[in-house]
Amino acid sequence: MMVNHPEGIAADSTGAPPMLSVKGLRKVYQVDGGEIEAVRNLTFDIAPGQLVCVVGPSGAGKTTLLKCIAGLLSPTSGSIELRGEPVVGPPxxxxxxxxxxxxSLYPWMSVRANIELPLKNQGMPRAERKKLVDEALAAVELSHVPNSYPWQLSGGMQQRVAIARAVAYKPQILLMDEPFAAVDAQTRADLEDLVRNIWQKLGVTIIFITHDIDESVYLGERVLVLSNSPTVVQEDLTIDLPVERDQLTTRSSARFTELRAHVYEQIQLAKAGTLTGAVPVVKKRRK
Amino acid sequence: MRYLKNVLYFIGLPVLLVVMWWALTLGPTNFFVPKPLVLAQTFWDVWVGERFWTDFVPSIQRLVIGLVATIVLGVIFGVLIGSFRWLRSFTEPMLEFFRAIPPPVLVPLLMLLVGINDQMKIIVIVSGAIWPVLLNTIEGVRAVDPVLSDTSKTYKITGFPRLRYLVLPGASPQIMTGVRQSTSIALILMVISEMFGSSSGLGFTIVLFQRGFAIPEMWSGIVVLGLVGIALSLISQFIERRVLRWYNGLKEVQHDG
Known part of the structure; x- marks a missing residue:
């Protein structure tokens, strides 16, 4: 059955200490003519190895949330802890x-150099680097273009390079900010399967931000629905679809349709809910 | 075949102009207008031999030292000013002030302060030629893509690696634009710095010939400067093609798309 946690407690009940813990996150931007509250109050935990999709209407502060978790923005109040350590800069x-x-790819470097740079920067020996880069290229099926420049590749392939770079880095947690919003539908389906695949192989914790309801249900083990800005957790939903997913059968299953409809409803509610709040939504531009 | 075609394009107009010049000066001419054959002969006599070592080489040395100092200082200060907003606000009014001063007016001043020597000439070159490199570097550093900057932060690429892998390559198209502009200014200032109280160099030689009414000799010096200009432009094109290979390719892709 559907589990509803309006109070925003983790859907995970394994009892293990969380990988990521967000408590009372609030972010207010100072702009000309006052303040804009992008995120009001977000509280949730994410267990190690979980694949969580965060979905919400556009302008819901999804990117703000991601930047706070990534240590690129500091929250106005509240706390973010990664493995019990407070996040103060990029972890x-x-x-x-x-x-x-x-x-996000360095246009002056080859595909290989792009993937290798974070490892080189860590001082990893050359042989080890090469091994990791080769593995990552194989994982995203790009072993044939290591010496191309990123801009010589199609959009989907470029995003694969970015994913390969993340994979080679061997993170414990991978954040993805609407990574497939700018690629065509066919490529998008392939990339979604790639993410599921990598998640299953590496056991990495993934937070996947998207505005696409179908995508969130198809990919996630759990979906966090955000309200419109100022943002709170509208719903925390466990996706009880089988682990092995397939673009055709999963998407046409009755359960998928049910979950999808449910998330859709929640998003509509989220949109409607803000009409009373009437806070202007300004996308923060950083320069 | 393509190579041959490029060479023909390169020398086509110069050859045409020389032929026209030759035809127009067949009859009696103004004393100050040399004939091509006379000029070619003079060029050979004047510049292949001792003058090459006493005037050409010292000039080029000063130019190269001045240009290298210009680029190094321009990039260093450009990166610093471009990276820190407070430093930018702090230095901007002064930069505008110094940039507006025509460098030739500094020559008499520097002659008094530094003396009549190589350092003075190099300082003149740097003080006038640094602005395009400096200002373009500042712009280039400021324009580093915010997404790429965030990416670098998340991968912990900070400090010197950030400069080496992100800031300098990202700013390199603008830096190269600045270098190209600075190069032509440096050449002009090299000549001007040698025209006042100097005892060697191309600028000195040209003024010397002019004062002695050695008109074809004077013209031959001007031709040398033109050739130096071409050589500098070929060198900078060569470097640019290597350093900015990615940039030119990227631009091409973006224009197609």
């Missing part, structure tokens, strides 16, 4: 895949 064991693949 060591975390990798982030951004939506803008064209702008």
């Amino acid at each position: 060591h064991s975390m990798a982030v895949v951004f939506q803008e693949y064209g702008r």
Whole structure:
């Protein structure tokens, strides 16, 4: 049955200490003419090895949440802990895949050099680096283009490079910020399966942010539905689909349709809920 | 075949102009307008031999030292000013002030302060040529992509590695634009710095010939400067093609898409 946690307690009940713990997160941006509250109050835990999708209407502060978890923004109040350690800057064991693949890869480096750079920066010996890069390239099926420049590849392939870079880095937690929003539908389906695949193989904790309801249900073991800005957790939903998923059979199963409809409803509620709040939503632009 | 075609394009217009010049100066001419054959002969006599070592080489040395100092200082200060907002606000008014001063007016001043020597000439070159490199580097550093910057932060690429792998390559297209502009200014200032109270160099030689009414000799010096300009431009094109290979490719892809 569907588990509903309106109070925002983790859907995980294994009792293990959480990988990530977000408590009372609030983020207010100072802008000309006052303050904009992007995130009001977010509280949730994520267990080690979980694949959690965060879904919400556009402008719901999803990216703000991700940047706070990644240590790129500091919260106005509340706390974020990774393995019990408070996040104050980008943590060591975390990798982030951004939506803008064209702008997150170094255009002056080959595919191989892009994947290798974080490892080189850690002072890893050459032989070990090469092994990890080769493995990562194989995992994303890009072993044939290590010496190309990223911009010589298609959008989907570029995003694969970004994923390979994250995989080679061997993070404990992988954040993905709408990574497939800018690729075509067919590529998108392939990349979704790639993420499931990598998750199963590596046992890494993944937080996958998306605005796409189908995608969140298809990918996640758990879906956090965010309300409209100022953001709270609207719903914390466990996705009880089988672990082995398939674009055709999973998406056409009755349970998938049910879950999808449920998330859709929640999003609609989330949108409606803000009409009373009437807070202007400004996307923060950083320069 | 393509190579041959490029060479023909490269020398086509110069050859055409020389032929026209030759045809127009067949009859009697103004004393100050040399004939091509006379000029070619003079060029050979003047510049292949002792003058090459006493005037050409010292000039080029000062130019190269001045240009290297310009680029190094321009990039260092450009990276610093571009990286720190407070430093930018702090230095901007002064930069505008110094940039507006025409460097040739510094020559008499520097002659008094530094003396009539190589250092003075190099300082003149640097003081005038640094601005394009400096300002373009500042812009280039400021324009580093925020997503790429976040990516580097999440992978803990900070400090010197950040400079080496992110900031400098990211700013390299603008830096190269600045270097190209600075190079032509440096050449001009090299000549000007040698025209005042100097005893060697291309600028000195040209003024010397002009004062002695050695007109074809004077012209031959101007030709040398033109050739130096071409050589500098070829060198910078060569370097640019290597350093900015990624950038030119990226631009091409973006134009197609």
